[in-house]
Amino acid sequence: MSKKILITGASSGIGRALAYELAGRGYALALTARRLDALEEIREDLKTRHPSATVVVHPLDVVAYDTVPGVIAACAEDLGGLDILFANAGISRGEKVGQGRFDKARLTIETNLLGAMAAIDAAVAYFLEQGNGHVVGVASFTSFRGMPRMASYCASKAGLVLYLESLRAEVYRKNIHVTVLNPGYIDTPLNDMLKSRPFLVSAEKGAAMIAGMIEKKVKSSTVPVWPWCILGPLLRWLPTRVIAQF
């Protein structure tokens, strides 16, 4: 039987590319994001490429916390069950501390951390009830070390990593798997304005790697594995005078 996955942030970038990758692998998909028109376009295209694919779409703003459980339940109902949550919706605004941009910082935490937690909380409730499930959270290599001009983004991703580690301990022996992904640079609208994106991979390549990691139910990985598996932990050891140049 085909696996059923719900993707948040499926209208663009990594979430969108993963939808194409998993449709090709026979998964049933629930695609969510704020832009319903973009999701409907993706559904039409997927149905053309894979006529037998199951693709449902639901608008979801992860910051509208009270609506999240209802949307997750509606997706599960449409798919006839749910095996995997891919908690991926996120933003990266970039702001300095103390420059009057607390509004941006707050929205980053609300979206990347609280929004992800809202989706994970609702999905885990569903998984506990059915006795199995798999939560995949998209953090970032920036969860390894706080970087300048990215304080709220780094904090949101480091917070998500610890939240998922706590969850993994809570659901130990409950047949619920937890995967933490820390991407490096994947080519998406989130970062295409940056001057430097070392070791960049395409969204399609990143999605294929992520699909493999989901299927192997890895506990935690950088994406791609190499060189970020070395660079990520190494960031922790760099002196602040080096990090300050970034």
Ligand SMILES: NC(=O)c1ccc[n+]([C@@H]2O[C@H](COP(=O)([O-])OP(=O)(O)OC[C@H]3O[C@@H](n4cnc5c(N)ncnc54)[C@H](OP(=O)(O)O)[C@@H]3O)[C@@H](O)[C@H]2O)c1
């Ligand atoms: N690309 C990278 O190199 C990279 C590296 C590390 C981590 N990440 C993480 O990977 C995830 C996906 O990013 P991406 O690179 O694919 O960026 P992207 O192309 O900008 O896609 C972001 C997705 O999140 C959705 N989203 C944003 N705010 C939302 C909200 N309030 N409610 C629901 N959906 C929302 C967007 O859809 P709507 O606008 O339609 O809502 C969009 O589908 C993010 O969590 C990001 O932090 C990316």
